Amino acid sequence: MPGYYTRRWFMMYRAMIDPAIGALLAGAFALLFIGAALQKLRSPERFAELFRAYRVVPDGVARLSWLVPVLELTTGAGLLAGGSRAGACAVGAALLLSYAAAMAINLQRGRRDLACGCGAPGERRAIAEWMVWRNLLLAAVLAAMLLPWRTRAMTGADALTIGAGTAVAALLYMSVDRLLGRVAPGNALLRGAP
Template sequence: MLDPTIGYLIDFCGAALLAGAAGHKWRRLGDFSESFAAYRLMPAAWAHGLARVIPILESAICVALILPWAHRGGALAAATLLSIYAVAIALNLARGRRELDCGCAGPGRRRPIGAWMVWRNLLFAALLAMAASPWSSRPLTAADLLTITAGLTVIALLDVSIEQLAAEIAPRGLAIRGRA
């Protein structure tokens, strides 16, 4: 059985991840639709239609993750969605399409796909699948709430740092590879 402190931490981190992802897509749905269609996983007309559904799905899963009675389904849905994202990126990397925009960097920001994104999404999917397992029924204490809050803060700061590094380093890596 999973300790509820760990379960809540994973669920809330998953909710924050999906809220941010959905927010980026809602702000520039047309740009996301183009990025999504560029993956070439289905006919373009289907891709543009599905691109409009994805932020709805991400938003719904985000809400499910924070509702105690829906968190298990939300965690499984999030794990499935992140696994699908990992497969889509891996397929395009296998095709040699490393310059493809991931569609995850937000409005006006382009980030090429990379193997690290596959592993990141699979790690998040595994954690969320773990959060879907049964939790211990012990009540939360003040120390648990502090642990969840501190954990969310640290993970948010790490996420911002990693995103900034990816925005700065990934384009330079592509430029260096292009010169070699």
């Protein structure tokens, strides 16, 4: 009877997920990816230099660093469009996992002086273990968004919840990111580093 219980659990789990929560998360992740892409597009040379500094791909592939902000923009737009949300979640999770892997590899190599590329424009924060965990957690949330969502009519209250919730999620993310960037062990601001 394992099939029966698996189906029953899945149906219960599916019924618990509200589409307003999915839209809220999609909006928050869209802001994250579009903001990250715009930051990279403001200074493509700096990002290309940072991308090469990680030394996780051959130089020939590193020349394609311009694809990263394109993928981030596409992911952000896809999260906002209902029909492409599943693909955008998968691509977004893959991007976050690749960022986590690149940071973890360089931390393992002892290269803690690399800039993460995830701060505000002009800010260069060194990579740290908490950033790896942050990206893994964000990837897990995006992967969870691949689960089917319950369908129901959206109301005005849902629109208010989605808008306000997205704003709160974005502000909370930025606040926690800034706080951890200042107090987490081994984290430092780099001056003049790529």
